[in-house]
Amino acid sequence: MSSFSPLLQSAGRRRTTWSEVRTRLEKVANAAVTPLMPADYLDLFHPLRSGAPLRGRIVELVPETKDAATIVLKPGSDWAGHVPGQYLRIGIDVDGVRQWRAYSLTHGPRADGLISITVKAVPGGKVSNHLVHSCPVGSVVHLEQATGEFVLPETLTSDPAGTKLLFVTAGSGVTPVIGMLRNLFPVADEGVVHLDRSRGLDITVVHVAPTRPDSIFLRDLEALDASGSIRLVARYDDQHGLLDVAELATLVPDLAERTTYACGPGGLLDALDAHHAEAGLDLFTEQFRPALVAVGDGGEVSFTSGASVTADGATTLLDAGESAGVLMPSGCRMGVCFGCVVPLREGSVRDLRNGEITTAVPGETAPEGVPIQTCITAAAGPCHIGY
Amino acid sequence: MTVITKQDVNPTAHLTPEDIEQIGVELDAIRQSVIDDRGESDAKYIRRVIDTQRKLELGSRAVLLFSALPPAWLLGTAGLAVAKILENMEIGHNVMHGQWDWMRDPKIHSTTWEWDNASTAEGWKHSHNEIHHTYTNIVGKDNDLGYGIMRVDEDQRWIPMYLAQPVWNFINACFFEYGIAAYDLELGKNLSMPKEKRSEEFKRRAKNTLRKIRQQATKDYVVHPALSIPTGSFLPTLAANFTANLVRNLWSHSVIMCGHFPEGVETFEKKAIPDNETRGEWYVRQMLGSANISGSKAMHLMTGNLSHQIEHHLFPDLPSNRYAEVAPKVKALFDKYDLNYHEAPLPAQVYSAWHKVVRLSLPNGFLATTTAKNLPQQMKMLYAMTTGDKKTRRVAQLRLEQQARRIERAKAEKQATAAA
Numbered sequence: 001m002s003s004f005s006p007l008l009q010s011a012g013r014r015r016t017t018w019s020e021v022r023t024r025l026e027k028v029a030n031a032a033v034t035p036l037m038p039a040d041y042l043d044l045f046h047p048l049r050s051g052a053p054l055r056g057r058i059v060e061l062v063p064e065t066k067d068a069a070t071i072v073l074k075p076g077s078d079w080a081g082h083v084p085g086q087y088l089r090i091g092i093d094v095d096g097v098r099q100w101r102a103y104s105l106t107h108g109p110r111a112d113g114l115i116s117i118t119v120k121a122v123p124g125g126k127v128s129n130h131l132v133h134s135c136p137v138g139s140v141v142h143l144e145q146a147t148g149e150f151v152l153p154e155t156l157t158s159d160p161a162g163t164k165l166l167f168v169t170a171g172s173g174v175t176p177v178i179g180m181l182r183n184l185f186p187v188a189d190e191g192v193v194h195l196d197r198s199r200g201l202d203i204t205v206v207h208v209a210p211t212r213p214d215s216i217f218l219r220d221l222e223a224l225d226a227s228g229s230i231r232l233v234a235r236y237d238d239q240h241g242l243l244d245v246a247e248l249a250t251l252v253p254d255l256a257e258r259t260t261y262a263c264g265p266g267g268l269l270d271a272l273d274a275h276h277a278e279a280g281l282d283l284f285t286e287q288f289r290p291a292l293v294a295v296g297d298g299g300e301v302s303f304t305s306g307a308s309v310t311a312d313g314a315t316t317l318l319d320a321g322e323s324a325g326v327l328m329p330s331g332c333r334m335g336v337c338f339g340c341v342v343p344l345r346e347g348s349v350r351d352l353r354n355g356e357i358t359t360a361v362p363g364e365t366a367p368e369g370v371p372i373q374t375c376i377t378a379a380a381g382p383c384h385i386g387y
Numbered sequence: 388m389t390v391i392t393k394q395d396v397n398p399t400a401h402l403t404p405e406d407i408e409q410i411g412v413e414l415d416a417i418r419q420s421v422i423d424d425r426g427e428s429d430a431k432y433i434r435r436v437i438d439t440q441r442k443l444e445l446g447s448r449a450v451l452l453f454s455a456l457p458p459a460w461l462l463g464t465a466g467l468a469v470a471k472i473l474e475n476m477e478i479g480h481n482v483m484h485g486q487w488d489w490m491r492d493p494k495i496h497s498t499t500w501e502w503d504n505a506s507t508a509e510g511w512k513h514s515h516n517e518i519h520h521t522y523t524n525i526v527g528k529d530n531d532l533g534y535g536i537m538r539v540d541e542d543q544r545w546i547p548m549y550l551a552q553p554v555w556n557f558i559n560a561c562f563f564e565y566g567i568a569a570y571d572l573e574l575g576k577n578l579s580m581p582k583e584k585r586s587e588e589f590k591r592r593a594k595n596t597l598r599k600i601r602q603q604a605t606k607d608y609v610v611h612p613a614l615s616i617p618t619g620s621f622l623p624t625l626a627a628n629f630t631a632n633l634v635r636n637l638w639s640h641s642v643i644m645c646g647h648f649p650e651g652v653e654t655f656e657k658k659a660i661p662d663n664e665t666r667g668e669w670y671v672r673q674m675l676g677s678a679n680i681s682g683s684k685a686m687h688l689m690t691g692n693l694s695h696q697i698e699h700h701l702f703p704d705l706p707s708n709r710y711a712e713v714a715p716k717v718k719a720l721f722d723k724y725d726l727n728y729h730e731a732p733l734p735a736q737v738y739s740a741w742h743k744v745v746r747l748s749l750p751n752g753f754l755a756t757t758t759a760k761n762l763p764q765q766m767k768m769l770y771a772m773t774t775g776d777k778k779t780r781r782v783a784q785l786r787l788e789q790q791a792r793r794i795e796r797a798k799a800e801k802q803a804t805a806a807a
Contacts, residue, residue, distance in 0.1 A: 032610045034602045035501035036441075040494075044441055096430030098491040305498065325488050327496060 047140050050077035054143045056090075059114065061135045068120040068172070068216040069132045070106060075115050075143060082115070082146030084108045084183040085176045085261075085286075089331040089339045090117065091142030094130045098142070100339060101127045102331045104175035105146060106217075108183025120172040120216060144339070150176055150263065150286035162200035164257045168248075168272060170208040170264025171216075176286060177205065177263060178217045185229040187220075192227040203230040204252050208264065211238045243268070245275040256281065263287075266353075287335075297350075299379040304345070304386050317349060317374035317385065326387065328374060335376035343369025347383025352376050389541040390526055390656040391675070398653060399671060401725060410674075410724060411667030417716050418702050421709050430490050432708045436477055436688075437495070444470035452615045454623035467631040469689075472638055474503045476691025481707045483512055488704075505564040505600045510571030510592055520703050524647060524676035525655045530570065531647065532654065538747045540654050545750045545784070547773040552748040553741075560640035561633060568596050607632065638689070641737050642680070646696040648740035649678045651729055673700040674721065678729035679714075680736050687711060697728065750784055752791035 029038045039052060047055050056073040063069045082088070087104045103117035110116075121132040152165075167177045184198040209215035218234065225232035233251050235243050245268075249255050256279070262272050263286040276283040301320050302308035311320035318340055321328040331339025335353060344360040351358070353376055360370040360383075369386045391397050402410075447466030454460040479502030481487070487495045501508045514530070522528040526540050533539035537556060538549045559566045569575075577589050607628035615624040653675040661668070680686070680694035687694045687710075695710035698717055705713070721728040731739070746754050750772060757765045772783045 028610060031602070031605050032614070034606050035503060035599075041441060041445060044438060093427070093430060093490070093492075095426040096428075096490055097426075322491070325485065327488075327491060327493055327498065 048074065048076040052076060052078070054078055054145065055140050056115070056143045057140050058135060058137050061137055064118060064216045065120075065214060067132060067214075068118060069135065070116050070118045071131055071135060072114050072116045073141070073143075074113070079113075079115070079143075080145050081109055083151045084179040085151040086146040086148035086179075087176065088115075088117070088146045089144040092127060092130070094126050099127045100142075100330045101333065102339065104148075104179060106175050106178045106182070108179060108186070118172070118175045118178070118216060148176070148286070150261070150284065152180055152261075162202055164202045164254065164259070165204070166252055166255065166258040166260045167203065167205045168208075168260060168262040168264070168268075169205065170243075170268050171210070173262075173264030173286070174207060174215075174217050174221075175263075177261065178220060180261075181205075181220070181224060181230065185224055185227075187223065192224060192229050194229075198229075204233065204258065205230050206233045206235065206243075206248070206251060208235045208237070208243050208268070210236065212236050245271045248275070255279075260284070297380050299347070299382040301379050301382075302384045304384070311379045313350065313378050313380065314352070315378055316352065317372070317377050317379065317383075320379070321374065321385065321387070328387065330375060333375045335373055338373060340373055340375045341371045342374060343386035344372045345369040345384045345386045348380040349377040349383055350380040352378055389654070390659070391653050392656045392659040393542065398675060398727065402671070406724060407667040407671055408665065409667070410720065411665065411670050413720055414670050414701055414717075415666070417713050417720075418705060421702070421705050421713060425489065425706055425709070429706050429708060430487075430492075433478075433482075433487050433490075433495060433706070436473065440470055440473040440478060444474070448611060451611065451620070451624045451627050453618050453620060454615060454627050455618055455620040460623050460627055464627040464630050467627065468634040468638075471503055471631055471635040472689055475635060475639055476642065476693065477688055477707060478502075478691075479504065479508075480691050480693070483508055484516060485704050486706045503603070504567070505596070505603055506568040506571050507592070507595050507599050510568065510596060514571040514573075516703070520700065523673055523700060524653065525657050525660055525672075527657045530573075531643075536575075537744065539648065539743070541747070541751050542656075543747075545747075545780070549748050550773065553745050556741075556744050560637050563636035563640040564632070565600070568600065572596055641733075642690045642693050644740040645680050645733065645736035646677055646693055648743055649729065649731070649736045650739045650743050651727065652676060652678045670701060671726075673697070674726060676700065678731070678736060680733050681730050682733055684711075686733065694733075697730075750780075750787055752784075752787035755794060756787055756790045 026038075032038075033041060042049060043052060046052075048057060054076050056075040056079075058071055059074050060072040061069055062072065082105050084105070084107075087102045089100055089102050091098055091100045093099070103119060105115055106118040107114075107116045119128050119131045121129045167180075169177050181203075184195070184201065184203075186193045186195070205221060207215070207218075207221060209218075212218065212234075215234070215236070221230070221232045221234070224230045235251075237243075252258065259282045260272070260276060261284045262269055266287050269285045269287055272283060272285070298310070298312035298315070300308060301311050301317060301324075303321060303324070303326050305326055307321070307324040307326050309320050309324035311317070316333075318328050318330055318333065322330075329340055329342065333340075344358065346360050346362055348357050348359040349372055350356070357380055358370060358372055358377070374385070391399065399407075443466055447463045447470055449463075450459050451463035451467065454463055479500060482495055482500040483497050483502065485497040488497050490496075493499055497512070502511075504511075519529055519531045524532060526532060526542065536559075537552045538545065572589065572593055577585055577593075608625055611628060612621045612625040615621055655672060655676070660672075664672075674697060677696040677700045679697050680690060682694060692707035692710045693699055695707075695714055698705075698710040698714055699707070701717065702710075702713070718728050749769070753765065753769065768783055768787075772780050775783075
């Protein structure tokens with residue numbers, strides 16, 4: 001026995017040596033650069049390295065229409081990939097101020113590891129206009145990992161009879177769908193490539209846009225239509241009038257056999273929701289740009305960080321917090337991405353989309369507070385935000 | 388200088404309450420004009436300064452790994468001193484003021500910044516941003532006036548202890564970062580309290596400060612020198628760090644002295660400040676309670692733009708790179724309302740501040756009444772005042788003031804005849 005023990009001990013010691021050395025090196029590095037972190041120095045030279053907060057470099061800008069463009073990014077080493085249809089939050093400095101927005105990824109996973117988002121410049125839109133019209137190619141932006149539930153099921157074509165899908169897209173609501181379609185039907189120089197994963201798929205796309213020239217990705221949709229990969233039903237408000245969802249059954253005769261994925265503004269989705277519910281059809285939706293309606297009472301909004309501001313009932317808590325200098329997390333600023341969720345510790349807030357009131361009462365509601373989306377809620381009386 | 392309300396002519400006497408409110412309105416407009424167009428170029432500025440500072444520090448520390456070679460020691464020490472000054476003055480002080488919070492970059496934000504200094508960001512933000520910037524130059528309320536250890540105003544009664552204040556001031560300058568840390572903690576007040584009476588808050592902050600000091604000292608005096616051992620440069624690197632800290636301390640102490648100490652900068656009486664001081668009144672106090680340093684762009688950068696102390700005190704949260712641009716407008720406002728815009732080159736301001744420290748270390752009127760001829764008598768009297776009791780001091784003091792007034796009057800008459 002005694003002859004074994006030194007061996008065992010030394011083996012045990014060897015096992016722990018590397019992690020010990022590593023921890024010790026990290027300690028020395030931390031001690032050498034305090035009060036900063038080693039990362040603060042590494043960021044100067046390699047902002048996209050593994051272990052850094054997720055960032056990306058803008059490598060290319062591809063104009064799509066006169067007011068829309070695709071931005072191609074090289075994500076940092078820790079990019080975990082995405083599923084077509086998902087979106088990501090991007091933090092970019094516009095006029096020196098960090099702004100966060102959410103955009104759909106408009107490619108499937110690419111062989112070159114790049115990712116792309118497609119942005120339509122909306123009137124008065126700070127970030128969208130900056131990205132489309134004065135995109136700083138070569139600059140580094142901040143990213144979060146892809147997220148979102150608006151994706152196709154993993155096994156699409158297990159059904160031997162094939163899978164029948166309907167995409168209803170309106171305006172820039174086409175972007176997540178383009179991501180899905182590009183993944184299913186990649187376009188090479190010699191045309192659309194047919195892959196095993198898309199065999200047996202029968203897809204109809206009803207695409208709605210104000211006018212034909214305004215239509216992002218129309219060429220892509222038309223090319224897929226011409227190659228027989230999808231059937232495209234394009235509807236332009238100026239030619240065909242506003243789409244009435246009751247027309248869908250005419251535009252898509254086999255509507256009842258299809259699972260519908262819809263992405264666009266709230267009005268269209270609400271109409272589709274009612275229509276499909278009545279017809280008993282499956283519907284998956286992703287809303288873009290909500291209509292903010294309610295105007296509430298407003299009140300004193302205080303933050304645990306110490307700031308406090310009086311906000312009226314039409315000002316979102318996010319705007320109120322930012323105006324008071326609080327570093328609020330934010331994303332789409334339209335209630336979609338949940339990048340702005342913080343706990344409401346006490347008080348009431350009103351959802352500006354539907355007037356719904358959320359209330360937190362210390363001792364009654366959750367101890368850490370009730371999570372709320374600050375970008376679409378306003379103060380409905382005095383409230384305290386845990387941030 | 389004596390508090391403005393006890394001076395023969397109060398420098399604000401000619402201002403009506405309407406004037407004072409109008410000054411506030413005009414200063415608010417200047418502030419808004421900067422806020423309205425701050426943007427990308429400002430953001431680029433601070434990022435470039437931070438980037439340069441970090442590369443300079445990294446480069447200097449790398450050079451110091453070979454500091455056994457004298458040229459490497461000189462180069463590395465100079466670089467490190469400059470890097471430390473930039474970090475404290477143009478970056479740390481200004482970021483912690485919230486000057487860059489509008490960028491919404493969590494890495495360059497007053498709530499997250501920690502600086503290369505013995506004092507913690509938390510302590511500094513309290514004593515400096517809250518107390519000093521709010522109660523600027525109010526005797527008894529703004530502890531930056533003499534840091535509670537010096538006589539900085541005629542109205543503070545002279546006691547023999549103050550004779551040593553030039554020495555304390557110099558020691559404080561050399562170890563300024565520790566002085567600030569102690570001062571942020573209100574160490575004097577808290578240590579004089581029995582242990583069990585000290586607040587939990589004080590204990591927490593004291594613990595944080597001790598940790599910070601330990602970390603700072605470990606970096607500069609243990610890790611960096613140890614990394615230099617392979618080239619036999621342990622001691623030279625240690626000395627280099629000490630020197631860089633010393634240079635940084637002397638520099639920042641000088642700059643800060645120039646901001647509020649030079650002769651002619653006004654102080655205020657606690658009881659003369661109304662409870663509900665208006666924005667205009669607050670602005671006027673900042674205008675008269677600060678002094679600028681004139682000089683080159685490089686000098687402004689190295690002082691963290693505190694050379695524009697007046698503008699900084701009026702607008703503590705405007706980006707520092709904009710002070711130079713608003714200075715002419717602010718100066719025009721001083722002229723319009725006939726107020727003294729206190730500005731002089733660095734050596735003049737440092738001299739003036741030190742002169743005041745020395746002058747006030749002596750009884751009121753002592754310097755003014757001393758000539759080469761009467762020096763022995765004066766020294767004898769000073770000795771008597773220092774060793775004597777309260778009564779002796781009071782009598783001698785009255786005589787000194789009388790003499791000083793007489794000299795003053797004679798001077799004025801001479802000037803009047805010369806003018807006639």
